[in-house]
Amino acid sequence: MSVSFLSTVSSLVPTLSACKTTVTRCPTTNLGVIRCQKIETDVSSEDGLRRRDVLKCFGATIGMELIGSSGSFVEMASAADLIQRRQRSEFQSNVKGTFLTLIKGKPDLIPSLLTLALNDVMTYDKATKSGGPNGSIRFSSEISRPENKGLSAALDLIEEAKKEIDSYSKGGPISYADLIQYAAQSALKATFLASAIRKCGGNVEKGGLLYTAYGSAGQWGLFDRQFGRTDAQEPDPEGRIPQWEKATVQEMKDKFSAIGFGPRQLAVMSAFLGPDQTATEALLATDPDVSPWVQKYQRSRETVSATDYEVDLITTLTKLSSLGQQINYEAYTYPVRKIEFSKLKL
Missing domain, CATH: 4.10.820 (Translocated Intimin Receptor; Chain T)
Known part of the structure; x- marks a missing residue:
């Protein structure tokens, strides 16, 4: 009117x-x-x-x-946009809940889940804009490569999660690309919470309160919005990822530099570079470019909030986990069933 x-x-x-x-x-x-x-x-x-x-x-x-x-x-x-956002938010919350339960039952897989996520990302080639966090590591010919040795159990957990998540998804099956990165997020949250519990002398309740009050949960906003990655339909090319346990610091620096990252990001991602974070950091500390950052994050982890370490780690993972991806912001949404009021019995 x-x-x-x-x-x-x-x-x-x-x-x-x-x-x-x-x-x-x-x-x-x-x-x-x-x-x-x-x-x-x-x-x-x-x-x-x-x-x-x-x-x-x-x-x-x-x-x-x-x-x-x-x-x-x-x-x-x-109204349609709000409905879709709510649908994605609810589905994402359920995905996190599924991973929380699975990882709690198999905490020994946390290092492998982190490396799995990183190795799926590190196939990214900046020149050709190919590879990246596209779930290609699920293919047998890629997971069996030397750099992915020991990651099969982590991939099995991903498959277990996918089976459960797809059973309750109303917006279609979840992509492996999303699954792998959200598994890494859940694994990191588990390590952050475990650290808070240790700082409280092993008291689980106090540790939970400490992480809630001083933790980094609020820093995941951008990561959570990047929900809707597309799966690759074939393995990524070989030779793009070093074997982290055998690589020199220079090889690691070169690989991070090739995708646009530097010593700071390399240092903060030390937990992703193989099963033994302490050994990885000892190696990284031998390099004059990386050493100051390693020491910075070691000091940060000893503080109550571990702010510098956790925020930089979340920021770096967020950037890595979207390399080369076009996010589908309508992924996992579904049409709402219409109600025909004429057929309702009043």
Whole structure:
């Protein structure tokens, strides 16, 4: 329903003539202190409506005209978007719950899950924009490569999770690409929580409270939005990933540099570079470029919040886990069943 300008003006004149506006003035003193005062001014005057009031009224009317002509479309689009976001959020929450349970039952697989996620990412080739976190590591010819030795059990857990998640998914099967990266997220959260519990002398309840109050849960926002990766349909090319346990620091630096990362990111990802983080960090500490970052993160992990370490690790994983991916933001959404009110028995 459209609204004419003249009818709007005429209907608003009585209201405008009787209303008052409140203006806040904030002069700055010589000491740099800002003091604010509210001053009430009467809109009405002998000249009737001021030009500013007419312009405001005109702007409001144009907005009303637009809403009148396209409001239903905007409302429908917004409602559909909100429904999809809620669907994705609920599904994502269930996925995390599934991984939380599985990892809690097999905590010894945490290092392998981290390396699995990294190795799926590190096939990314910056020049050709190929490879990356696309789930290609699930193929037998890729998981059996030397750099992926010992990761089969982690992949088995991914398969177990997929079977369960697909059974309750209303928006189609979940991609291996998403599964592998979200398994790494769940594994990291488990290590962060375990660290908080250790700092509380092994008290699980106090450790949980510590992580809730000072932990990094709020830093996962961007990672969570990147939900909707697409699976590769064939293995990624060979020779793109070093064997982390046998690689020199220079080889690791070169690989990270090839995808746009430096010594800082290499140091913070030490837990992903093989099963023994302590041994990996000892090796990285021998390099003058990486050593300062290794020491920084070791000190950070000893603090109550471990903020520097956890935030940098989450940031780095977030960037890595989206390399070369076009995120499908409608993934895992589904049409809502329509209710035919005419058939309802009242």
